Amino acid sequence: KNEVEQSPQNLTAQEGEFITINCSYSVGISALHWLQQHPGGGIVSLFMLSSGKKKHGRLIATINIQEKHSSLHITASHPRDSAVYICAVRGGATNKLIFGTGTLLAVQP
Amino acid sequence: GEEVAQTPKHLVRGEGQKAKLYCAPIKGHSYVFWYQQVLKNEFKFLISFQNENVFDETGMPKERFSAKCLPNSPCSLEIQATKLEDSAVYFCASSQFRHNEQFFGPGTRLTVL
Numbered sequence: 001k002n003e004v005e006q007s008p009q010n011l012t013a014q015e016g017e018f019i020t021i022n023c024s025y026s027v028g029i030s031a032l033h034w035l036q037q038h039p040g041g042g043i044v045s046l047f048m049l050s051s052g053k054k055k056h057g058r059l060i061a062t063i064n065i066q067e068k069h070s071s072l073h074i075t076a077s078h079p080r081d082s083a084v085y086i087c088a089v090r091g092g093a094t095n096k097l098i099f100g101t102g103t104l105l106a107v108q109p
Numbered sequence: 110g111e112e113v114a115q116t117p118k119h120l121v122r123g124e125g126q127k128a129k130l131y132c133a134p135i136k137g138h139s140y141v142f143w144y145q146q147v148l149k150n151e152f153k154f155l156i157s158f159q160n161e162n163v164f165d166e167t168g169m170p171k172e173r174f175s176a177k178c179l180p181n182s183p184c185s186l187e188i189q190a191t192k193l194e195d196s197a198v199y200f201c202a203s204s205q206f207r208h209n210e211q212f213f214g215p216g217t218r219l220t221v222l
């Protein structure tokens with residue numbers, strides 16, 4: 001079993017829909033990252049959080065440390081949001097990232 | 110610089126040849142990380158540096174992989190005697206301090222034929 005699990009693996013949405021991607025982890029962490037990987041391969045860091053909730057534009061990330069669970073929400077989705085969204089956790093002892101397997105999001109116009 | 114730079118963008122090697130990849134972290138960042146992305150979404154940590162010192166090398170296949178970060182030079186990841194399974198995209202990331210956000214470079218796609 002992977003230390004970081006994401007669901008769903010694939011997600012197709014219509015433009016304007018509210019999207020939720022979930023991440024569960026089984027190890028102790030010091031922080032959780034949400035990353036976006038575009039079709040061209042580049043990786044953009046969306047959020048780094050260790051508690052509570054963060055918002056940036058149409059993106060919201062939440063984390064529940066007790067339940068070892070995080071969610072990434074996209075409001076009013078747009079075709080340009082189509083990408084792979086990756087959850088990655090950083091362990092307490094080292095600062096290496098442990099990655100989930102990603103969620104492939106396709107937003108159709 | 111303001112971004113993590115990686116060179117080359119693409120690298121093609123015959124099996125058994127050497128491959129060397131380079132990474133210039135963001136100016137002022139003390140930590141450098143190397144990750145390997147195999148297939149589409151399988152990332153593996155390789156090694157991290159704090160300035161020129163190895164910080165964590167638990168992910169490195171020791172037999173053929175080596176890495177360095179020397180002062181005033183780009184960091185490097187070298188693979189001796191490449192194998193087909195080394196074909197992957199290699200990402201470098203840097204962070205200012207140990208527990209800060211990591212910023213990723215564009216990656217180097219290594220193809221071993």
